[in-house]
Amino acid sequence: MWIPTVLAVVAVLAATLVLRFVSGLKNVSYLPGFRCVFSPQSLWGVILPTVYFNPGMNWFWLWRKWVYEYYGSRTISSVSLFGGPLIFTASADVARQVLVGNSAKFYKSPETQAATRLWGENIISSNFDVYKRHRRIVGPAFSGPTYAFVAREAARLYSEMIDGENWCQQKQVRVESINEYLSKFALGIISRCGFGLPFPWVDDSENHEMSFEKALTIVTGGFIVKLAAPLWAYKFPIKRLREVDEAYNKLAVSLKSLVTARKAELASETSEPGSSGNDLFTRLVSAAEAEGKNGLDDDELIGNVFSFMFAGHETTGHTLSATLALLALYQDEQDKALKQIHEVLSDGRAPTFDDISKLDKVAACFEEAARFFPAGFILHRNATEHVVLNLSEDSNRTLVIPPGVTIVVDMVGIHHDPKLFPDPERFDPSRWYGVQDSELSFFGFGPRACIGRKFALTEGVCLLSLLLRDWKVDVNLRAGETVVQWRERVLQGGMVGLAFGVRDVPLVLTRR
Numbered sequence: 182m183w184i185p186t187v188l189a190v191v192a193v194l195a196a197t198l199v200l201r202f203v204s205g206l207k208n209v210s211y212l213p214g215f216r217c218v219f220s221p222q223s224l225w226g227v228i229l230p231t232v233y234f235n236p237g238m239n240w241f242w243l244w245r246k247w248v249y250e251y252y253g254s255r256t257i258s259s260v261s262l263f264g265g266p267l268i269f270t271a272s273a274d275v276a277r278q279v280l281v282g283n284s285a286k287f288y289k290s291p292e293t294q295a296a297t298r299l300w301g302e303n304i305i306s307s308n309f310d311v312y313k314r315h316r317r318i319v320g321p322a323f324s325g326p327t328y329a330f331v332a333r334e335a336a337r338l339y340s341e342m343i344d345g346e347n348w349c350q351q352k353q354v355r356v357e358s359i360n361e362y363l364s365k366f367a368l369g370i371i372s373r374c375g376f377g378l379p380f381p382w383v384d385d386s387e388n389h390e391m392s393f394e395k396a397l398t399i400v401t402g403g404f405i406v407k408l409a410a411p412l413w414a415y416k417f418p419i420k421r422l423r424e425v426d427e428a429y430n431k432l433a434v435s436l437k438s439l440v441t442a443r444k445a446e447l448a449s450e451t452s453e454p455g456s457s458g459n460d461l462f463t464r465l466v467s468a469a470e471a472e473g474k475n476g477l478d479d480d481e482l483i484g485n486v487f488s489f490m491f492a493g494h495e496t497t498g499h500t501l502s503a504t505l506a507l508l509a510l511y512q513d514e515q516d517k518a519l520k521q522i523h524e525v526l527s528d529g530r531a532p533t534f535d536d537i538s539k540l541d542k543v544a545a546c547f548e549e550a551a552r553f554f555p556a557g558f559i560l561h562r563n564a565t566e567h568v569v570l571n572l573s574e575d576s577n578r579t580l581v582i583p584p585g586v587t588i589v590v591d592m593v594g595i596h597h598d599p600k601l602f603p604d605p606e607r608f609d610p611s612r613w614y615g616v617q618d619s620e621l622s623f624f625g626f627g628p629r630a631c632i633g634r635k636f637a638l639t640e641g642v643c644l645l646s647l648l649l650r651d652w653k654v655d656v657n658l659r660a661g662e663t664v665v666q667w668r669e670r671v672l673q674g675g676m677v678g679l680a681f682g683v684r685d686v687p688l689v690l691t692r693r
């Protein structure tokens with residue numbers, strides 16, 4: 182009796198899957214692309230490695246040299262048995278149609294913004310009128326005084342790093358992973374210039390209670406744990422979960438009291454302009470207070486300041502690591518940057534915000550590394566209505582995106598498109614000479630492109646100018662390894678935490 186029942190259930194399930202698959206094909210207008218069991222964005226698709234039957238998360242990098250040519254188009258689809266249909270585009274033209282020309286017809290779905298919303302609605306996760314309110318209040322915080330503050334803090338933190346790591350006593354430093362230092366550096370800058378916190382490089386406090394900075398470090402490293410672990414898992418004595426949970430609770434309480442304190446400070450006008458008052462958090466609280474009931478509530482203030490952490494920490498840290506990896510390989514480019522650093526900072530001082538535009542060759546190294554490894558590597562959008570896109574770049578066909586279907590802009594694909602960037606595997610900073618900040622495509626396109634671009638560029642150029650002025654950067658080879666093998670081993674892109682970038686970059690720094 183049970184055998185026919187089981188067979189009937191299996192038949193119904195199989196028929197449902199087949200119907201869903203067929204409807205998926207229709208939803209992507211039969212656009213060529215992946216036909217797989219798990220969607221590349223589904224849980225199993227992400228967990229399983231990139232192999233020919235499972236694109237996974239790393240196909241953007243591993244298949245970048247052939248995949249679009251193979252399917253005969255820079256806009257392709259993915260239809261799977263498990264997970265919804267997707268459209269991927271590595272065409273800058275199609276990306277602009279979505280993110281610029283038709284931006285009002287697309288939104289960011291709550292599912293794709295789960296990580297950014299952990300602390301509350303914010304500028305990254307919101308849409309439509311709510312977004313406009315967030316942008317109106319957040320926008321002015323990103324301006325000259327903040328960038329000047331970033332430049333000052335970058336110089337101070339660099340010195341603290343060199344002293345704190347005892348590199349000042351050494352002629353040569355060999356590191357297995359420059360990423361550790363640069364990730365901590367980027368976290369320090371966001372903490373100081375985003376939250377207005379001291380973030381000492383060496384935390385020698387005797388206090389055994391978890392410090393705000395420690396909690397911040399654990400929380401940023403624990404985003405994925407927080408997203409993936411179900412609530413019941415916290416009942417078990419799993420050390421990592423306990424630690425992440427404690428850090429989240431600590432931060433939630435501290436941030437609430439920080440908002441209250443900043444409001445009180447502003448009310449009594451004790452905040453000094455030109456000092457900590459230029460951190461993004463204080464400027465946000467001030468702007469939100471000025472807007473009254475049209476401003477942001479406490480959760481939204483915290484959500485926004487965390488969105489800067491989410492969007493500005495790993496992105497900048499990974500790009501800096503990639504820049505040094507590439508400069509270690511391309512010594513001629515390192516020399517060009519060094520020459521400009523000596524010209525602009527001829528008196529040996531640290532760079533200020535006013536120097537950033539003069540250090541354009543240093544900036545171009547950071548920008549070219551950001552092209553090579555675009556930290557914001559996939560941009561998701563969903564259509565609110567049927568939207569017709571023109572694929573004229575590949576053919577004369579048009580593509581109709583139905584409401585609800587996700588289109589993913591593949592930033593790795595766009596930035597390795599040989600038509601836009603000839604010889605894309607070559608590190609060539611001159612591609613970015615004379616390009617305006619607003620045209621830097623790895624910061625996104627259209628009205629929702631990166632609001633923190635100048636923040637990131639200021640931080641990146643300051644750190645690189647100081648580090649390259651003081652140290653010659655070389656690859657740190659394993660015994661018997663050649664430079665070509667080092668490149669093959671180290672220069673691989675992938676998800677590192679929540680952003681795209683290179684993993685451990687082993688370098689030798691030799692004092693100049």
Ligand code: HEM
Nearest residue numbers: 489492493496497500556557560624625629631632633637
């Ligand atoms: C190299 C460093 C960075 C890269 C490559 C980068 C890249 C991007 C990209 C591609 C977007 C567009 C996302 C989309 O359209 O869906 C974006 C948005 C954003 N970024 Fe950045 N980012 C960087 C640094 C920063 C920094 C330092 C901050 C803040 C301090 C920041 C804050 C933001 C915010 C708030 C948004 C959302 C803007 C909006 O929706 O209006 N980013 N970023």
